[in-house]
Amino acid sequence: MDTRMEMHICQRPSLMEYLSYNLNFMSVLVGPCSDYKDYIDFIEGRHISSRLHSHTFNGYKKPLEPSPVRAVCEKLLICTGCVLFFLIVTRSLPIKYNVDPEFLTNATFPTRLIYAFFSVQASRPKFYFAWTLADAVNIAAGYGFSRIDENGRSSWDLLCNVNILGIETATSYKSFIDNWNIRTGAWLKTVCYDRAPRYRLALTFILSALWHGLYPGYYFTFLTAIPITMAARAIRKSIRPFFLGSKVVKCGYDIVTWAATQLAICYTVMPFLLLAVEPTIIYYRSMYFHVHILSILTTAILHQKSKAREPSAPNKRSFSSDRSPAQCNNNGTHTNKYF
Incomplete structure (x- = not known):
């Protein structure tokens, strides 16, 4: 609920704003999906300033101006690795071979299971490539800044659509x-x-x-x-x-x-x-x-x-009411039910 309240808008978007949000060149093909409020902040120039913190610089407080160059280069490096993997490995493990009649006839169940495992693993880099490239495009445009960490390094993971290490080690x-x-x-x-x-x-x-x-x-x-x-x-x-x-x-x-x-x-x-x-x-x-x-x-x-x-509902009520270690008798003195 807190996140939804942070992202709520008070004014209905105009048709131009709505179409701009849905059809913007940065994410019209493969995303990533972003919140409308974040997008409008980006269009109106508030995207970075609203998240930018002040840090001490040579004794003075000076707002940092985060550069997306490092983040874009990292994303493009990942894209290059995904393309190479696709050309070398993915194409040699076609998905359709999992339903090839000859393969299904001659291969044992463990063999079919192992091939399915490696062929699906090999098919992931094409998704990694598309999402990482889309993320790089947004970052290059200046959209995607999230925060500055405690070491003063800018983080551009607001629109990150895939965590490759998290997927492969899940x-x-x-x-x-x-x-x-x-x-x-x-x-x-x-x-x-x-x-x-x-x-x-x-x-x-x-x-x-x-x-x-x-x-x-x-x-x-x-x-x-x-x-x-x-x-x-x-x-x-x-x-x-x-x-x-x-x-x-x-x-x-x-x-x-x-x-x-x-x-x-x-x-x-x-x-x-x-x-x-x-x-x-x-x-x-x-x-x-x-x-x-x-x-x-x-x-x-x-x-x-x-x-x-799980105890039944009557047992739960009986348990909670009878669990009291001491109860008052008619004379007002305390008696212990269990001892």
């Missing part, structure tokens, strides 16, 4: 989603998840599918993500606490959850890359729908165990 489904298409995720949370009275998770994923377009693969991906997210939540809530007592055990748990998360993401996003219905069904059939089945069973089992551990 040990939970939520962590992966939080670092992928960050600005769109923030928009979905604000307009749908925080506002929906019921079924917030399902409605948010359905809205995300509609937002992406009309390819059937998008709907397979986001509908599949619903039970997987529910299972991941249940596992984290019910099982993770048992592995936090030791650093070694916690490290082992993180390794296992990293592998499980990456395999689950691979299974989920495959339709997003295949796009059509027939190859999606072929792929899921070759995987025996195992993630669908495991996620639904896990959610159901852990949900039942969680309900079994």
